[in-house]
Amino acid sequence: MTDPAVRTPPAPQATAGGFRTMMSGFPTGVCIVTSADLDGTPRGMTCSSLCSVSLDPPTLLVCLRAGSPTLRAVLDTGRFTVNLLHEGAREAAELFASGDPERFALVPWERSPEAAGPHLVRDAHTIADCEVTLTQRTGDHVTVFGEARAIRQEQERPPLLYGLRQFRSWSAA
Template sequence: MTESKAPPASTLPPPAGATSDGFRTMMSTFPTGVSVVTGLDREGGPWGMTCSSVCSVSLDPPTLLVCLREGSPTLAAVREQGGFAVNLLHEGARETAELFASGNPRRFELTPWTQDPDAGGPHLVRDAHTVADCTVVLTQPVGDHVTVFGRTRRITRQSTRPPLLYGMREFRAWPGI
């Protein structure tokens, strides 16, 4: 195994203060999976948003977290109903990821979905390879987002297609699968 060497310090930019733009640029270099977090409001209306801030927290009990923008209708629905679904998107779901990131109010008219009584939120039946239905166990505001911890109570595998990734401000398929 060969050891790679860091570039000479003279070729690297000087350290800079952490700004929102700098932080966004830094995080764009860290590829992650893409999901759509969904929930229902009090009237049973569907809400959802593209989310790449999803993380496993615990195996026992199975718990994950999602970070949702403060003030978003999806976060309001998740808080109202105490549950949500994390739709892990497959490689063919780029358009859906973009649609749910756009804020288009017709997104649920343009995407096939189902909702059964045991689900935490709508399941995107065409675009998710797996869906985790969760019950909210804790919310924690942090800056302009809220971290929502959800106990995963049901997992539905819908497809064997590889996951959709996001990094360097681009959507890509998982390589080599």
């Protein structure tokens, strides 16, 4: 029971800046989500909003910015690839976060006919090709659920992490 004579100041309102600061204190792994649009143009963006959902079937979710060309390609094709970045892939993470339209000309990648999207074989430690099973828009992002259809380990290297608005290696953490 609280004493009515003791006044508690009201909690400050949540703002976009305050929320961003709060979430920067929650380090996470880094991936690049890739797909190709209907004419075959590769699309991709850096993403730290990735979460496992289910083991059976193997399902994950990614949160992609509404209006992004990558999201449009994912929604149009119903497929995407998650490239989990290793500790040496900071430049790729920054490139795909920059919006540079030439990003795919600046990194090595490959895409076989059965792949859901471009595979960043130099920069990824593990790659998962996924099929979209559900989407949900919330605010300025869309949560895309994907069932992993193929998983391929590329390299045995520690993951790249992002927190406090900085990239770090697992080894340094």
